[in-house]
Every structure is written in C-alpha cells, then in structure tokens.
Amino acid sequence: MGDPVVVTDNGGVRIIRMNRPEKKNALTLPMYVAMARALREAEASDAIRCVIFAGSPGAFCAGNDIGDFLDAADGGLDPRTLEFLHALARSRKPLVAAVAGIAIGIGTTMLFHCDYVVAGAGAVFSTPFLKLALIPEAASSLLAPMRMGHARAFSMLVMGRPLSAEEAREAGVVNSVVDGAEVDDVALKAALEIAALPAEAVAVARRLMRGHLDDIVRQIDTEAMHFKELLRSDEARAAFAAFLARKK
Numbered sequence: 001m002g003d004p005v006v007v008t009d010n011g012g013v014r015i016i017r018m019n020r021p022e023k024k025n026a027l028t029l030p031m032y033v034a035m036a037r038a039l040r041e042a043e044a045s046d047a048i049r050c051v052i053f054a055g056s057p058g059a060f061c062a063g064n065d066i067g068d069f070l071d072a073a074d075g076g077l078d079p080r081t082l083e084f085l086h087a088l089a090r091s092r093k094p095l096v097a098a099v100a101g102i103a104i105g106i107g108t109t110m111l112f113h114c115d116y117v118v119a120g121a122g123a124v125f126s127t128p129f130l131k132l133a134l135i136p137e138a139a140s141s142l143l144a145p146m147r148m149g150h151a152r153a154f155s156m157l158v159m160g161r162p163l164s165a166e167e168a169r170e171a172g173v174v175n176s177v178v179d180g181a182e183v184d185d186v187a188l189k190a191a192l193e194i195a196a197l198p199a200e201a202v203a204v205a206r207r208l209m210r211g212h213l214d215d216i217v218r219q220i221d222t223e224a225m226h227f228k229e230l231l232r233s234d235e236a237r238a239a240f241a242a243f244l245a246r247k248k
C-alpha cells in the first residue's frame with residue numbers, strides 16, 4: 001500500500017503521484033494535505049521547475065472519497081481540502097498531468113489548472129457532480145466553459161456525460177493520447193522540456209495565459225460555499241449512501 005501520495009523529484013521535475021490504487025486513488029483529506037504541501041514546497045524551490053500529477057495504471061483519480069463526503073455532510077467540509085485547490089490555482093510552476101486511466105470529479109477538474117495533459121488511450125474523464133446532487137468545483141464552472149465552450153462543458157459538468165481520451169483531446173483538455181503504459185514517460189518528457197525553458201519567462205507567460213487569478217480563486221470559494229450546503233442535502237446523503245452500499 002505505502003503512502004497514499006508519493007512525491008519524487010527528477011531533474012527539475014516534481015512528480016506528485018496519487019497512490020491509493022485499491023480505491024482507484026479516491027482522495028482523502030490526508031491526500032489533499034500531502035498534495036498541497038508538495039505544491040507549496042515546489043513553489044518555494046528554485047530547483048523545481050515543473051510539477052507532474054500522476055496516478056496508477058488504470059486510475060488517475062476517482063474523485064473525492066465518497067465516505068469522506070458522507071462524513072462532511074454531518075461534520076462540515078474540512079477547510080484543508082480547499083487549501084489544495086487554492087495551491088493548485090496559485091501555482092507559479094507549470095503543471096503537467098499523466099492520466100493513465102479514469103479521471104473522475106476532482107480527477108478531471110484539477111486538469112483545468114494543468115498546462116499539459118497526457119492521457120492513456122483508455123482514459124475516461126467524468127464529472128458526475130449533479131448525479132450526487134452536488135455542483136462542479138475547483139473553479140471548473142469558470143475554467144471548463146473557457147476551455148471547451150459552454151455546450152461541451154454543460155454536457156460534461158452538469159449532465160455528467162463522460163469524455164473519452166480522444167474526445168478530451170478534441171475538447172482541448174488533453175494534449176496527447178498515447179498507449180496507457182507510456183503515459184508517465186511521455187508526461188515526464190514534456191515536463192523536462194518545459195523545465196528546460198527559462199523559468200521566470202514560463203511563469204509569466206502561463207500567468208498571462210491563465211486569466212485573472214483573483215477571479216479563479218473567487219470562483220473556487222463561491223463554488224465551495226454552495227458545495228458545503230448541497231453536501232448536507234437529503235439527496236446528496238442518499239447518493240453517497242447508495243454508492244457505499246452498492247456492493248452489499
């Protein structure tokens with residue numbers, strides 16, 4: 001099993017790997033905390049010039065842990081979850097993602113903060129928020145329509161229709177689609193290419209390209225305000241309970 005988030009540095013590239021394959025890399029609070037810390041450290045380091053998010057073969061990330069959602073319905077959403085989203089939005093380091101399999105919920109919405117996404121041919125991108133009586137998060141309600149247009153964003157974010165790797169590439173979410181076994185290598189190659197560029201110029205260029213940071217952070221916070229309310233609804237609780245009971 002090992003640590004649920006494994007951080008390694010390789011020639012100017014920090015790799016943040018979600019490592020909870022037995023749960024398809026569903027994210028728990030300690031994982032958010034570890035990923036936020038890894039991003040903050042990268043931010044503070046001149047040696048790290050690019051960050052890769054990676055997962056396991058077949059599973060990039062199955063979204064927030066639904067057991068944690070159920071707990072949050074009673075106890076409230078831990079603010080440390082938001083710290084990861086803020087760190088993601090505020091990152092000055094270029095972000096690359098290696099998506100070797102399913103990317104659900106935050107597994108997809110975090111990609112809108114990434115600059116270069118490599119997907120395995122079998123990867124599936126899905127945001128079933130509304131099916132859980134929730135709403136899109138991580139500023140995806142702002143960033144997804146910007147990236148793929150309202151029509152495609154609505155179909156994915158609101159109707160919960162998944163995208164294949166090829167459809168995600170056509171929608172502008174994914175840069176390249178490769179064999180699943182090659183995803184990590186191709187992502188590392190791209191990250192090393194980015195890391196070799198002049199770091200300050202890269203930071204300024206991507207900030208100019210990404211739109212207004214304050215708007216993005218404000219959207220994260222506004223979404224979170226609604227999200228916290230909706231988590232407590234009877235519909236959401238029933239959807240979480242149904243998922244957790246589905247094998248019984």
Ligand code: COA
Pocket residue numbers: 022023024026027062063064065066067102104105106127128129132247
């Ligand atoms: N939260 C908690 N546990 C999760 C999870 C999640 N988001 N996603 C997967 N898991 C767990 C499953 O409960 C299962 O645990 P178990 O072996 O103890 O029963 C394990 O991971 C493997 O998942 P399983 O459903 O058996 O694999 P699968 O290949 O049939 O399906 C998924 C994989 C990801 C499609 C399916 O698990 C799923 O739909 N997960 C929920 C995704 C989701 O709605 N996330 C929230 C988005 S906002």
